[in-house]
Amino acid sequence: AARCAALPGVYQTPLPFAKEYGLAFVSLPKDEDDAKEAVNAFTEDTRNRSLLLNVEFRNGGIDYVTLCAESTKQDIGKALVEDGLLKVEFRREKRFQNILREYVVAQDMAKKRHLNIWRYGDITDDDAMEFGVRR
Numbered sequence: 001a002a003r004c005a006a007l008p009g010v011y012q013t014p015l016p017f018a019k020e021y022g023l024a025f026v027s028l029p030k031d032e033d034d035a036k037e038a039v040n041a042f043t044e045d046t047r048n049r050s051l052l053l054n055v056e057f058r059n060g061g062i063d064y065v066t067l068c069a070e071s072t073k074q075d076i077g078k079a080l081v082e083d084g085l086l087k088v089e090f091r092r093e094k095r096f097q098n099i100l101r102e103y104v105v106a107q108d109m110a111k112k113r114h115l116n117i118w119r120y121g122d123i124t125d126d127d128a129m130e131f132g133v134r135r
Contacts, residue, residue, distance in 0.1 A: 024056040024064040025096070025103050026077045026086040029117045037116065038085040045069075045076050056096070066099075082106035084115025087123075 023042075028035040050070035055063045067076040080086045081103055088103045111118045 020062055021053070022059075022062050022064040023077050023086075024066050025089055025091065025100060026081060027089040029085075029087060029123065031117070034085075034117050038080060041080055041083065041085050042076070045079065051076070057091070057093075078103055078106050082110055084110035084113070084118045087117070 028038055046067065052068040052070055052073075054066050054068075056066055057064050068074060069076065077086065081088060088100065088107045090100060110116070111122060114121075117123055
């Protein structure tokens with residue numbers, strides 16, 4: 001008969017196979033259809049590709065990252081902003097100001113060309129009175 005020791009606890013349960021990340025510096029549009037379109041575009045841009053991931057910051061236990069295609073070094077989030085599918089989400093930290101400037105330029109290009117979420121004009125939230133209703 002073979003004499004075996006019990007397996008240490010650290011090896012009894014496998015580590016999680018997936019980890020949740022958020023895409024840094026961007027947010028989904030409020031419109032449900034536009035949000036679905038953005039998610040579909042993100043899926044297409046990332047499916048079956050090698051990506052480079054850089055953790056930019058952590059918030060609420062989630063790492064927020066930028067993703068670049070390994071082959072082209074194209075920033076996936078910035079490209080989706082440039083296509084008018086996502087909005088820029090601002091951060092105050094000084095270390096992010098250069099990358100945020102690039103994202104804002106991409107967003108301004110999408111606005112100018114009236115792409116996707118910008119097709120009917122500026123959708124940014126403000127406190128302006130429109131048609132007698134405050135948003």
